[in-house]
Amino acid sequence: MRNVHSRLFTPGPTEVRPEILQAMATPQIYHRSPEFRELYAEIQPKLQKFLYTEQTVLLFTSSSTGAMEAAVQNCVKKKCLNLVNGAFSDRWHEITATCGIPCEALNVPWNVAIKPEMVEEKLASGEFDAVTLVYNETSTGLMNPLPQIAEVVGKFPGVLLLVDAVSAMGGVKIEFDALGLDVCxxxxxxxxxxxxxxxxxxxxxxxxxxxxxxxxxxYYFSFPVMVKSHQKNETPATPSIPHLFALNAQLDAMFAEGLDRRFGRHETMASLVQTWAKRHFGLYPEEGYWSRTVSCITNTRGISVDDLNKTLVKDYGMRISNGYGDLKGKTFRIAHMGDLTVVDVRGLLGVIDTILGL
Ligand SMILES: Cc1ncc(COP(=O)(O)O)c(C=O)c1O
Known part of the structure:
Protein backbone atom coordinates (compact mmCIF):
# COMPACT_ATOMS: atom_id res chain seq x y z
CA MET A 1 0.00 0.00 0.00
CA ARG A 2 1.26 3.48 -0.83
CA ASN A 3 1.67 5.54 2.30
CA VAL A 4 0.28 8.87 1.19
CA HIS A 5 -0.35 11.07 4.16
CA SER A 6 -2.92 13.84 3.97
CA ARG A 7 -3.16 16.41 6.74
CA LEU A 8 -6.28 15.36 8.62
CA PHE A 9 -9.05 17.87 9.18
CA THR A 10 -11.30 14.89 9.92
CA PRO A 11 -13.08 14.51 13.28
CA GLY A 12 -11.03 11.53 14.28
CA PRO A 13 -8.55 10.19 13.69
CA THR A 14 -6.79 13.54 13.77
CA GLU A 15 -3.24 14.57 12.95
CA VAL A 16 -0.63 12.98 15.19
CA ARG A 17 2.63 14.87 15.63
CA PRO A 18 5.88 13.03 14.74
CA GLU A 19 7.06 13.39 18.38
CA ILE A 20 4.04 11.40 19.51
CA LEU A 21 4.55 8.72 16.88
CA GLN A 22 8.14 8.57 18.06
CA ALA A 23 7.02 8.13 21.69
CA MET A 24 4.94 5.15 20.55
CA ALA A 25 8.10 3.55 19.20
CA THR A 26 9.68 3.46 22.68
CA PRO A 27 11.00 -0.09 23.26
CA GLN A 28 8.45 -2.27 25.03
CA ILE A 29 8.43 -2.79 28.77
CA TYR A 30 6.85 -5.67 30.64
CA HIS A 31 3.43 -4.73 32.01
CA ARG A 32 4.11 -6.42 35.38
CA SER A 33 7.35 -4.58 36.06
CA PRO A 34 8.39 -1.64 38.24
CA GLU A 35 9.03 0.40 35.06
CA PHE A 36 5.44 -0.08 33.97
CA ARG A 37 4.07 0.85 37.39
CA GLU A 38 6.23 3.94 37.34
CA LEU A 39 4.84 4.93 33.94
CA TYR A 40 1.25 4.34 35.06
CA ALA A 41 1.81 6.26 38.29
CA GLU A 42 3.30 9.15 36.33
CA ILE A 43 0.32 9.39 33.97
CA GLN A 44 -2.45 9.29 36.61
CA PRO A 45 -1.88 12.69 38.28
CA LYS A 46 -1.40 14.26 34.87
CA LEU A 47 -4.78 12.93 33.77
CA GLN A 48 -6.33 14.22 37.00
CA LYS A 49 -4.85 17.65 36.41
CA PHE A 50 -6.00 17.60 32.80
CA LEU A 51 -9.59 16.73 33.79
CA TYR A 52 -9.63 18.92 36.92
CA THR A 53 -10.37 15.99 39.20
CA GLU A 54 -9.09 14.32 42.33
CA GLN A 55 -11.03 11.16 41.53
CA THR A 56 -10.02 8.14 39.45
CA VAL A 57 -9.13 8.13 35.76
CA LEU A 58 -9.17 4.67 34.19
CA LEU A 59 -7.55 3.71 30.90
CA PHE A 60 -9.12 1.13 28.61
CA THR A 61 -7.31 -0.42 25.72
CA SER A 62 -10.22 0.04 23.37
CA SER A 63 -11.75 2.77 21.29
CA SER A 64 -14.36 5.07 22.85
CA THR A 65 -17.18 2.60 22.22
CA GLY A 66 -15.71 0.24 24.80
CA ALA A 67 -15.80 2.93 27.46
CA MET A 68 -19.38 3.82 26.45
CA GLU A 69 -20.34 0.20 27.11
CA ALA A 70 -18.40 0.26 30.39
CA ALA A 71 -20.24 3.36 31.59
CA VAL A 72 -23.72 1.92 31.23
CA GLN A 73 -22.75 -1.58 32.33
CA ASN A 74 -21.23 -0.28 35.57
CA CYS A 75 -23.49 2.62 36.44
CA VAL A 76 -27.11 1.73 35.70
CA LYS A 77 -28.97 -0.18 38.36
CA LYS A 78 -32.53 0.89 37.63
CA LYS A 79 -33.04 2.58 34.26
CA CYS A 80 -30.99 4.80 32.00
CA LEU A 81 -32.14 7.94 30.25
CA ASN A 82 -30.27 8.26 26.96
CA LEU A 83 -30.27 11.83 25.66
CA VAL A 84 -30.27 11.50 21.87
CA ASN A 85 -29.64 14.24 19.31
CA GLY A 86 -27.16 12.71 16.90
CA ALA A 87 -25.62 9.51 15.61
CA PHE A 88 -23.35 8.82 18.59
CA SER A 89 -25.92 9.53 21.28
CA ASP A 90 -28.29 7.30 19.31
CA ARG A 91 -25.59 4.64 19.32
CA TRP A 92 -25.20 4.96 23.10
CA HIS A 93 -28.91 4.19 23.41
CA GLU A 94 -28.43 1.17 21.15
CA ILE A 95 -25.43 0.06 23.23
CA THR A 96 -27.44 0.37 26.46
CA ALA A 97 -30.33 -1.64 25.01
CA THR A 98 -27.97 -4.25 23.51
CA CYS A 99 -26.37 -4.75 26.93
CA GLY A 100 -29.86 -5.63 28.20
CA ILE A 101 -30.00 -2.56 30.43
CA PRO A 102 -33.43 -0.95 30.94
CA CYS A 103 -33.36 2.38 29.10
CA GLU A 104 -35.36 5.03 27.36
CA ALA A 105 -34.29 7.57 24.75
CA LEU A 106 -35.19 11.22 24.88
CA ASN A 107 -35.08 12.04 21.17
CA VAL A 108 -34.47 15.60 20.07
CA PRO A 109 -34.05 16.72 16.41
CA TRP A 110 -30.40 16.41 15.43
CA ASN A 111 -29.83 20.12 14.81
CA VAL A 112 -31.28 21.04 18.22
CA ALA A 113 -29.38 21.01 21.51
CA ILE A 114 -30.57 19.06 24.56
CA LYS A 115 -31.94 21.70 26.93
CA PRO A 116 -31.71 21.34 30.72
CA GLU A 117 -35.47 21.67 31.17
CA MET A 118 -36.08 18.67 28.87
CA VAL A 119 -33.82 16.59 31.11
CA GLU A 120 -35.40 17.90 34.32
CA GLU A 121 -38.87 16.98 33.11
CA LYS A 122 -37.83 13.39 32.35
CA LEU A 123 -35.89 12.91 35.59
CA ALA A 124 -38.81 14.21 37.66
CA SER A 125 -40.57 10.88 36.95
CA GLY A 126 -38.11 9.24 39.37
CA GLU A 127 -37.70 6.29 36.98
CA PHE A 128 -34.03 6.86 36.17
CA ASP A 129 -30.76 6.42 38.05
CA ALA A 130 -28.39 7.36 35.21
CA VAL A 131 -28.29 9.70 32.22
CA THR A 132 -26.07 9.49 29.14
CA LEU A 133 -25.08 12.67 27.33
CA VAL A 134 -22.85 13.16 24.32
CA TYR A 135 -21.19 16.50 25.04
CA ASN A 136 -20.01 17.15 21.50
CA GLU A 137 -22.00 15.39 18.76
CA THR A 138 -19.35 14.72 16.15
CA SER A 139 -22.02 13.77 13.62
CA THR A 140 -23.67 17.20 13.69
CA GLY A 141 -21.05 19.60 15.08
CA LEU A 142 -23.35 20.40 17.98
CA MET A 143 -22.18 21.02 21.51
CA ASN A 144 -24.77 20.30 24.19
CA PRO A 145 -24.83 22.64 27.21
CA LEU A 146 -23.03 20.33 29.61
CA PRO A 147 -22.74 22.69 32.62
CA GLN A 148 -26.46 23.48 32.59
CA ILE A 149 -27.46 19.84 32.12
CA ALA A 150 -25.05 18.79 34.88
CA GLU A 151 -26.66 21.33 37.18
CA VAL A 152 -30.11 19.88 36.56
CA VAL A 153 -28.95 16.28 36.98
CA GLY A 154 -27.32 17.37 40.25
CA LYS A 155 -30.77 18.16 41.64
CA PHE A 156 -31.57 14.43 41.53
CA PRO A 157 -29.29 12.80 44.13
CA GLY A 158 -29.39 9.18 42.95
CA VAL A 159 -28.91 9.96 39.27
CA LEU A 160 -25.44 9.51 37.74
CA LEU A 161 -24.36 11.63 34.77
CA LEU A 162 -22.36 9.71 32.17
CA VAL A 163 -20.70 11.90 29.58
CA ASP A 164 -19.23 11.02 26.20
CA ALA A 165 -16.65 13.74 25.66
CA VAL A 166 -15.07 11.85 22.78
CA SER A 167 -14.58 14.80 20.43
CA ALA A 168 -14.34 17.44 23.18
CA MET A 169 -11.71 16.17 25.63
CA GLY A 170 -8.42 17.88 24.93
CA GLY A 171 -10.06 20.73 23.04
CA VAL A 172 -12.47 22.05 25.63
CA LYS A 173 -12.08 22.51 29.37
CA ILE A 174 -13.90 19.78 31.31
CA GLU A 175 -13.90 20.32 35.06
CA PHE A 176 -14.97 16.84 36.10
CA ASP A 177 -15.26 17.47 39.85
CA ALA A 178 -16.74 20.97 39.69
CA LEU A 179 -19.38 19.80 37.20
CA GLY A 180 -20.21 16.80 39.39
CA LEU A 181 -19.79 14.31 36.54
CA ASP A 182 -19.79 10.57 37.23
CA VAL A 183 -18.20 9.28 34.04
CA CYS A 184 -16.40 11.29 31.39
CA TYR A 219 -15.24 -8.41 32.94
CA TYR A 220 -12.98 -6.52 30.51
CA PHE A 221 -14.85 -3.29 31.18
CA SER A 222 -15.60 -3.80 34.87
CA PHE A 223 -14.86 -0.73 36.98
CA PRO A 224 -14.23 -2.77 40.18
CA VAL A 225 -11.82 -5.09 38.35
CA MET A 226 -10.05 -2.10 36.80
CA VAL A 227 -9.84 -0.23 40.11
CA LYS A 228 -8.26 -3.19 41.88
CA SER A 229 -5.37 -3.12 39.41
CA HIS A 230 -5.37 0.66 39.25
CA GLN A 231 -4.55 0.77 42.95
CA LYS A 232 -1.36 -1.14 42.11
CA ASN A 233 -0.63 1.13 39.12
CA GLU A 234 -1.48 -1.67 36.75
CA THR A 235 -4.25 -2.72 34.39
CA PRO A 236 -5.96 -6.13 34.69
CA ALA A 237 -5.21 -7.08 31.08
CA THR A 238 -2.21 -6.25 28.93
CA PRO A 239 -2.66 -2.63 27.88
CA SER A 240 -1.46 -0.89 24.74
CA ILE A 241 1.87 0.18 26.19
CA PRO A 242 2.83 2.29 23.13
CA HIS A 243 -0.29 4.37 23.79
CA LEU A 244 0.74 4.92 27.40
CA PHE A 245 4.13 6.28 26.32
CA ALA A 246 2.37 8.51 23.81
CA LEU A 247 -0.26 9.71 26.27
CA ASN A 248 2.42 10.57 28.82
CA ALA A 249 4.29 12.62 26.22
CA GLN A 250 1.11 14.30 24.97
CA LEU A 251 0.00 15.30 28.48
CA ASP A 252 3.41 16.94 29.00
CA ALA A 253 3.05 18.73 25.67
CA MET A 254 -0.43 19.97 26.62
CA PHE A 255 0.82 21.36 29.94
CA ALA A 256 3.76 22.96 28.13
CA GLU A 257 1.34 24.67 25.76
CA GLY A 258 -0.86 25.57 28.75
CA LEU A 259 -4.36 24.10 29.02
CA ASP A 260 -6.09 27.47 28.79
CA ARG A 261 -4.03 28.38 25.73
CA ARG A 262 -4.88 25.04 24.17
CA PHE A 263 -8.60 25.60 24.73
CA GLY A 264 -8.21 29.19 23.48
CA ARG A 265 -6.55 27.89 20.30
CA HIS A 266 -9.55 25.63 19.75
CA GLU A 267 -11.91 28.58 20.15
CA THR A 268 -9.95 30.62 17.62
CA MET A 269 -9.89 27.76 15.10
CA ALA A 270 -13.63 27.19 15.60
CA SER A 271 -14.56 30.81 15.11
CA LEU A 272 -12.46 31.01 11.92
CA VAL A 273 -14.32 28.06 10.42
CA GLN A 274 -17.71 29.26 11.67
CA THR A 275 -17.22 32.74 10.18
CA TRP A 276 -16.12 31.21 6.89
CA ALA A 277 -19.04 28.75 6.91
CA LYS A 278 -21.59 31.49 7.60
CA ARG A 279 -20.21 33.58 4.74
CA HIS A 280 -20.24 30.82 2.13
CA PHE A 281 -22.60 28.10 3.35
CA GLY A 282 -24.46 27.68 6.65
CA LEU A 283 -24.02 25.73 9.87
CA TYR A 284 -26.15 22.69 10.60
CA PRO A 285 -26.81 23.03 14.35
CA GLU A 286 -28.93 25.75 15.88
CA GLU A 287 -26.99 28.90 16.69
CA GLY A 288 -25.43 29.11 20.14
CA TYR A 289 -24.49 25.43 20.20
CA TRP A 290 -21.79 25.26 17.52
CA SER A 291 -19.00 22.91 18.41
CA ARG A 292 -15.59 24.26 19.31
CA THR A 293 -13.84 21.22 17.80
CA VAL A 294 -15.74 20.27 14.62
CA SER A 295 -18.00 22.26 12.32
CA CYS A 296 -20.84 20.62 10.43
CA ILE A 297 -21.48 22.83 7.42
CA THR A 298 -24.74 22.78 5.46
CA ASN A 299 -24.09 22.28 1.78
CA THR A 300 -26.26 25.20 0.64
CA ARG A 301 -24.32 25.48 -2.64
CA GLY A 302 -24.91 21.86 -3.60
CA ILE A 303 -21.21 21.20 -4.19
CA SER A 304 -19.93 17.66 -4.58
CA VAL A 305 -18.26 17.02 -1.23
CA ASP A 306 -16.59 13.90 -2.62
CA ASP A 307 -15.04 15.87 -5.51
CA LEU A 308 -13.89 18.61 -3.13
CA ASN A 309 -12.23 16.04 -0.89
CA LYS A 310 -10.62 14.25 -3.85
CA THR A 311 -9.03 17.51 -5.01
CA LEU A 312 -7.99 18.40 -1.47
CA VAL A 313 -6.28 15.04 -1.04
CA LYS A 314 -4.72 14.80 -4.51
CA ASP A 315 -3.56 18.36 -5.06
CA TYR A 316 -3.09 19.72 -1.55
CA GLY A 317 -2.54 16.74 0.79
CA MET A 318 -5.44 17.70 3.05
CA ARG A 319 -8.60 15.79 3.96
CA ILE A 320 -11.94 16.90 5.38
CA SER A 321 -15.00 14.75 6.15
CA ASN A 322 -18.31 14.24 4.43
CA GLY A 323 -21.55 14.50 6.42
CA TYR A 324 -22.34 11.56 8.71
CA GLY A 325 -24.93 8.94 7.66
CA ASP A 326 -28.07 10.58 6.26
CA LEU A 327 -26.31 13.95 6.34
CA LYS A 328 -23.77 12.77 3.75
CA GLY A 329 -23.69 15.19 0.81
CA LYS A 330 -26.13 17.51 2.59
CA THR A 331 -23.40 18.59 4.99
CA PHE A 332 -19.65 18.29 5.29
CA ARG A 333 -17.43 18.49 8.36
CA ILE A 334 -14.22 20.30 9.06
CA ALA A 335 -12.48 19.30 12.27
CA HIS A 336 -10.43 21.93 14.06
CA MET A 337 -9.12 19.96 16.97
CA GLY A 338 -6.12 18.35 18.54
CA ASP A 339 -2.73 19.62 17.50
CA LEU A 340 -3.89 21.49 14.39
CA THR A 341 -2.98 25.16 14.43
CA VAL A 342 -4.72 28.37 13.48
CA VAL A 343 -2.32 28.55 10.50
CA ASP A 344 -3.39 25.05 9.39
CA VAL A 345 -7.04 26.08 9.48
CA ARG A 346 -6.45 29.33 7.60
CA GLY A 347 -4.51 27.34 5.02
CA LEU A 348 -7.31 24.82 4.55
CA LEU A 349 -10.00 27.48 4.17
CA GLY A 350 -7.85 29.37 1.65
CA VAL A 351 -7.37 26.21 -0.38
CA ILE A 352 -11.11 25.43 -0.36
CA ASP A 353 -11.77 29.01 -1.53
CA THR A 354 -9.38 28.42 -4.42
CA ILE A 355 -10.88 25.05 -5.38
CA LEU A 356 -14.48 26.30 -5.25
CA GLY A 357 -13.74 29.77 -6.61
CA LEU A 358 -15.30 31.46 -3.57
C1 LIG B 1 -19.05 11.55 20.02
C2 LIG B 1 -18.54 10.18 19.67
N1 LIG B 1 -18.84 9.16 20.48
C3 LIG B 1 -18.40 7.92 20.20
C4 LIG B 1 -17.66 7.64 19.08
C5 LIG B 1 -17.18 6.24 18.83
O1 LIG B 1 -15.82 6.26 18.96
P1 LIG B 1 -14.81 5.06 18.66
O2 LIG B 1 -14.81 4.90 17.17
O3 LIG B 1 -13.53 5.59 19.22
O4 LIG B 1 -15.29 3.86 19.38
C6 LIG B 1 -17.33 8.68 18.21
C7 LIG B 1 -16.55 8.42 17.01
O5 LIG B 1 -16.39 9.25 16.14
C8 LIG B 1 -17.78 9.98 18.53
O6 LIG B 1 -17.47 11.01 17.72
Missing amino acids: LAGVQKALALPAGLAVCAVSDRALKRAEEIKPRT
Missing part, protein backbone atom coordinates in the same frame (compact mmCIF):
# COMPACT_ATOMS: atom_id res chain seq x y z
CA LEU A 185 -14.88 9.27 28.58
CA ALA A 186 -13.02 9.79 25.34
CA GLY A 187 -11.02 7.83 22.83
CA VAL A 188 -7.63 9.42 22.27
CA GLN A 189 -7.82 9.80 18.48
CA LYS A 190 -9.74 13.08 18.48
CA ALA A 191 -8.75 16.26 20.33
CA LEU A 192 -6.10 14.36 22.30
CA ALA A 193 -4.38 13.76 18.96
CA LEU A 194 -3.04 10.24 19.49
CA PRO A 195 -3.65 7.23 17.25
CA ALA A 196 -6.85 5.30 18.05
CA GLY A 197 -6.80 2.41 20.51
CA LEU A 198 -6.98 3.85 24.01
CA ALA A 199 -9.88 5.35 25.98
CA VAL A 200 -9.58 7.73 28.92
CA CYS A 201 -12.42 7.35 31.40
CA ALA A 202 -12.76 9.49 34.53
CA VAL A 203 -15.03 7.90 37.14
CA SER A 204 -16.45 9.41 40.30
CA ASP A 205 -16.39 7.71 43.69
CA ARG A 206 -20.19 7.55 43.38
CA ALA A 207 -19.90 5.70 40.09
CA LEU A 208 -17.42 3.24 41.60
CA LYS A 209 -19.77 2.64 44.53
CA ARG A 210 -22.65 2.04 42.13
CA ALA A 211 -20.53 -0.42 40.16
CA GLU A 212 -19.82 -2.38 43.36
CA GLU A 213 -23.58 -2.69 43.99
CA ILE A 214 -24.38 -4.08 40.55
CA LYS A 215 -24.07 -7.74 39.57
CA PRO A 216 -21.15 -7.66 37.08
CA ARG A 217 -22.28 -7.43 33.46
CA THR A 218 -18.76 -7.36 32.04
